[in-house]
Amino acid sequence: MSRNIVVTGAGSGIGEMAAKLVVERGDVAIGLDLKNAEFEVDLSNQDSIAQVVEQVSAKYGTVDGVIANAGTQTNSPLDLKVNYFGAVDTVRAFLPLLQKSENARVAITASGASLQPTDTNLVQLLLDDKREEAIEYGKSLQEQGPEIGYTNYSASKRAIATWVRRVAPTDEFAASGIGINAVGPGVVATPMTTELLSTEEGRALAFGAMPAPYNGALRPEDVADVLVFLVSGLNRSMTGQIIYIDGGFDSIRRGEDIWHAPKSMDQ
Ligand SMILES: NC(=O)c1ccc[n+]([C@@H]2O[C@H](COP(=O)([O-])OP(=O)(O)OC[C@H]3O[C@@H](n4cnc5c(N)ncnc54)[C@H](O)[C@@H]3O)[C@@H](O)[C@H]2O)c1
Structure with missing residues (x-):
């Protein structure tokens, strides 16, 4: 049976490709974005999210999967608002609809x-849902320039990956039959990185920070294919995983042994 899959950030890059692949599988893609999508929404705003859930519910009735993909890299607290709070708020707002599905996946x-x-500290503020404090902290980082401001982005992504592992085995998700996983892409050629990847200096910066000895920069479909699998009925038992699709960066960064005394990521 055809599945209804919500895709956020469907107007561009990875999300646009994921929506296309969902349709190619014979399922229904429900695109959400600031623009260029079926439903317009500002995911940094909880009221806007509540409104779009109403609209999706009225039109589609059930939702079988949510691909929470929209994101920004502005090195400002906007990254916290969209990449962490926006993703958590979106998933939570769609939970009542997901719970009506036989095979719900996120x-x-x-x-x-x-x-x-x-x-x-910033990651902890996010996970503790201390929104105003986190935004203030993020602003103080932004004011110290783009290099330190980038912490807004890295913290938003560490927090959302941690949140996935935290909630996956709980009653809210596992016991409700809802699988939830994340992907961790390396450098992907999308509008987000066009400028960075357009110069030798930018490419050196990108791959210096995230080396990808296996095949270099990713294409949007390299990530979208995995996202679409994760929300499909084929994924029956995988939950709480962060799947790094990164040309080898994870094995370089964490080393070969992730089971004993893992290296601290923060020194
Ligand atoms: N491109 C990369 O190298 C890369 C690497 C790792 C992770 N990612 C992540 O992949 C995801 C998709 O990024 P992309 O590379 O396709 O970039 P993109 O800029 O092409 O697409 C991001 C989409 O998110 C939407 N969006 C941003 N803020 C929004 C908001 N407040 N409300 C609704 N929609 C909003 C944008 O309008 C855009 O359509 C992001 O979460 C990004 O952080 C990208």
């Missing part, structure tokens, strides 16, 4: 950035 686009050094 997939989130985190990032290889979740493996980079970050500010664990």
